[in-house]
Amino acid sequence: MRFRGRGADLGLLDEQLRSVAEGRGATRGRAVIMTGRRRVGKSRLVQEFCDRSGLPYVLFQATRGRNAAAERADFVSAVVSAPLANAELVAGLATADWNQALRTAALAAxxxxxxxxxxxxxxxxxEQDSEFEGALQTIWDRYLSAKPVLLLLVGSDLSVMEALQSRDRPFFGRATKMTVQPLHLAxxxxxxxxxxxxxxxxxxITGGFPEIIQSWRPGSSRPEFLAEALSNPLAPLLVAGxxxxxxxFPESSRSRAVLEAIGSGERTHGTIAAQAGNSGALPAGTLSPILNTLQAKRIVAADLPLSTxxxxxxxxxxxxxxxxxxWLACLERAIPLTExxxxxxxLARVERSWASWRGRAVEPFVxxxxxxxxxDEHWPQVEAVGGWWNRQNNPEIDLVGTDRRPVAGEVVFVGSIKWLEDRPFDRHDYDALARSVLAVPGAASTTPLIAVSCSGTAPDLPLAMAWGPDDLLRAWR
Structure with missing residues (x-):
């Protein structure tokens, strides 16, 4: 299948490789820690980059839960079979530990x-071998960094990959970090x-995950795509989640229960605790660490009201x-019907919840x-865009533009999002926004009002600015 997108990511990797080729770094070699959510396409991106480079490379993929000795043996086998200049010299070398295994890559390059x-x-x-990080640091410092080698360390567990770079870990300060995001709107x-x-x-719907987007037939409407995907239990849309x-997470884990509670629409600590508990609400001492871990893994995000x-x-x-x-809100319960x-x-179940789900899901994207x-030239002081709500969610403001976060010095505009195909942002929506503006700390009756709408705005509304789908697409080009 033809590789599409990822131009910016390939450009970043190309720049790192040019630095190696031209010897521009403090060391001859360079190391990059590449991370991103599972199934976001990191492995495919790396393979494409290696193929396009035209250079000799070795690509080794670890296996979860495997014996460390077997992994080291496979690593050396990958080095021996790679088209590296001196690969034949390392055939048959002993690999009693990761120092010896990793050194084979340095000898072969x-x-x-x-x-x-x-x-x-x-x-x-x-996870397999507590000595791996120390060995990586030793071999990098003594051998690999002295050669024109680009070392790419790839992983999906964001908390572990970030820990590799922390001050108290062996590989600290030796690599640059690259985060592979899902594909963007453009x-x-x-x-x-x-x-x-x-x-x-x-x-x-797809979250920008390449394997799901590639299953979307070009030009197919949303209902057509969903109808095709929901008729196939093996469709990437259903399976990837x-x-x-x-x-x-295992299915029975508390983390999974907490995540499913959030996915079903619960947003506050109290309602998540009530939904995720079996016979009663999860205690705060149990729920808070789980939420912290989910945030560290970038699976859950926590938003705060933005104001002064x-x-x-x-x-x-x-x-x-x-x-x-x-998947959690609409597809998980639909899968048994498909099967x-x-x-x-x-499809009928998904369609019933589509409008309300999309109305909430589009907000962070906007x-x-x-x-x-x-x-820009119209809003030169706006550096942060968030939302605002009180504890009762009455009112709940979709858009607040400010000069900084987490606490603003100035509220520059207040706005609303209306993402409907059959109705523009109209006078009723404007009046509701105008009534709510004074609830936002830092806003005044003179604070400009803005709108983001899928279907445009009604004429003669005194909006300071309105954005639509074309504008949002422009943001990602």
Missing amino acids: ADDTPSLVVIDEVPWLV DVQEMTDLSPAEAVDALL ELSLLGE ASDTKNKRYRVADSYLRF RGRSDLA RESLERLLP
């Missing part, structure tokens, strides 16, 4: 021409051949990527898009 060494699923190696729009508004729907969760007043205890939780959020051949009922568009 050429002294005068660049080569690539890729180790995928690094967290599993750290990539999704190009791959699906949809209008900007339809591409937003496609992004929300469960595989992602199983890669992180600090309100650190009024958090609202959400599943960070929209695909997993969609027994009733895709019509599965805020992120506006933060890419701003500041």
